[in-house]
Amino acid sequence: MTDYQSPWIVDDLVIFQESARRFVAEELLPNEERWAKQQRVDRDTWRRAGECGMLLLSIPEEYGGMGGSFAHDAILNIEQSRQISASLGNNVHSGIVAHYILRYASEEQKQKWLPKMASGELVGAIAMSEPGAGSDLQAIKCRAVKDGDDYVINGSKTFITNGYHADLILVVAKTDPEKGAKGTSIIVVETENLAGFRRGRILEKIGQKAQDTAELFFDDMRVPQANLLGPVEGQGxxxxxxxxxxxxxxxxxxxxxxxxxxxxxxxxxxxxxxxxxxxxxxxxxxxxxxxxxxxxxxxxxxxxxxxxxxxxxxxxxxxxxxxxxxxxxxxxxxxxxxxxxxxxxxxxxxxxxxxxxxxxxxxxxxxxxxxxxxxxxxxxxx
Structure with missing residues (x-):
């Protein structure tokens, strides 16, 4: 292998690269075998990642993030892959879920959710795939129907990374099935003590065993309409x-x-x-x-x-x-x-x-x- 350095990794990122390498080597790798057997990381691992400044790397500091760029996310991602550490589902938590909230949520929601995601108090997941709809997102069946000030959500999701620990889930649902793709919305679900929300089994995979991948079930689950990632329906x-x-x-x-x-x-x-x-x-x-x-x-x-x-x-x-x-x-x-x-x-x-x-x-x-x-x-x- 050569000493080639990627052109986007500038001097301050080289310093962060060392921190990311050390975090993976010291906090994740020693536990990989045990986590693989239990099919999930320990819940405290998320809080420890927050303490080490490894969550929400590219989210602005005003929302509790580290104030970096996608380059910081990329470096940690590459380092986990180099060290064969697929346990912590931070790419979904920080690289995906946090950015949906940053871009589409209200100011009040950003202030409510992002700081807790940065600390590891909340774990994020995105629920797209269903038993009959994977890469074809237009085929999803999960339904969200307005009732009073709430959405009543029914359906199921599968292959959900971080599904076992997730406290905050972006649920992709049909708010108007007659409109096809234009009737799809994303609703933010806060899972704590939520009636109608149920986690299924942690799915046993051939690889990436330490990263929890779960089934989720929604049975007349009521979520405030204010949790629509919007501000209008059909933008999902x-x-x-x-x-x-x-x-x-x-x-x-x-x-x-x-x-x-x-x-x-x-x-x-x-x-x-x-x-x-x-x-x-x-x-x-x-x-x-x-x-x-x-x-x-x-x-x-x-x-x-x-x-x-x-x-x-x-x-x-x-x-x-x-x-x-x-x-x-x-x-x-x-x-x-x-x-x-x-x-x-x-x-x-x-x-x-x-x-x-x-x-x-x-x-x-x-x-x-x-x-x-x-x-x-x-x-x-x-």
Whole structure:
């Protein structure tokens, strides 16, 4: 690996990079195995992350955030991926939920919710996917009907990151099913002591086991109409489309960090593994495979870095973000597979990091919009 530094990581971000690296190494990694067994982080971990200044990094200080930019979110995201620490669902909490509230909530709501999210007192989640609707958000069935000053919400959601701990959930629901996408709204649900709100089981996944992923059920759940993320109904689909480019960049960045870790570990392993009286890296097949992967990683890094520069300038388009997400995650999964192969039988053992990356990486081609859906989005712009 080279000493290349991404052009968007300026001097003050280098300092933060060290803090992020230390936070992951000291606060998350020592607990990953225990959290994987219980399928969730400890609730106090969120408060500890808040104490360490690792939540709401790009939310203004006036709302309790750290006052940074998306570059700070990106660095922590990459560092978690590099260290194979998928436990803390901070990308959803800070990178997604907090920004919906910042952009679309009222001033009173921002002051009410964001400081508590920054401290870890509130954990955020976004509930889009349903048992019959994943990447196709227009197909959701969850319904919100006005009744007095409330919405009465019925439906269910699945695959919800942070669903077990979430105190504040952005629920995507149909407020007018006859209008299709234009009848979709986002309603903020405060879960504490909320009648009609029920958490289902924590879903058992093949990877990212320490990050809780839950089912949610709403049975005549009453939520104040003031909690509409608005200020008017029918804006939900537009809001989702406006926020998705940054969300997809979060996934692309995690893929980039994962590629780097997989390659670094594999180069080191092949330097020490003996085959036919030589080290593995002395064999032509190994060298060619590593050369191919290093080239792919370099292309990915250059492309995603360019996307980051555009994000920070507010210039990244939805179709280019879709390209970064689908191409980055596809290449990441391919690289991890090749790296595992170069580890031989040991690559299949969970004690080796590459095995954990293998199962953790697979979901990245699915969430944030499946790669097939993203290709369709790109194709529509041609």
């Amino acid at each position: 689909f537009i809001q989702l489309m406006q926020q998705l480019p940054q969300e997809r960049m979060i996934i692309a960045l995690a893929a980039l960090g994962g590629m780097e870790r997989a390659l670094t570990d594999t180069i080191e392993y092949t330097r020490n593994r003996k085959l036919f009286g030589k080290t593995s890296i002395d064999l032509q097949n190994t060298r060619f495979k590593l050369a191919e992967m290093q080239t792919t990683y370099t292309i990915a890094r250059t492309f995603i870095d360019d996307c980051m520069v555009k994000v920070l300038k507010g210039e990244l388009t939805g179709e280019v973000a879709a390209m970064a997400k689908w191409w980055g995650t596809q290449r990441y999964c391919e690289i991890v597979d090749e790296c595992l192969q170069l580890h031989g039988g040991y690559g299949y053992m969970v004690e080796y990091p590459i095995a954990r990356q293998y199962v953790n990486s697979r979901i990245m081609k699915i969430f944030g919009g499946s790669n097939e859906v993203l290709k369709e989005i790109i194709a529509r712009t041609l």
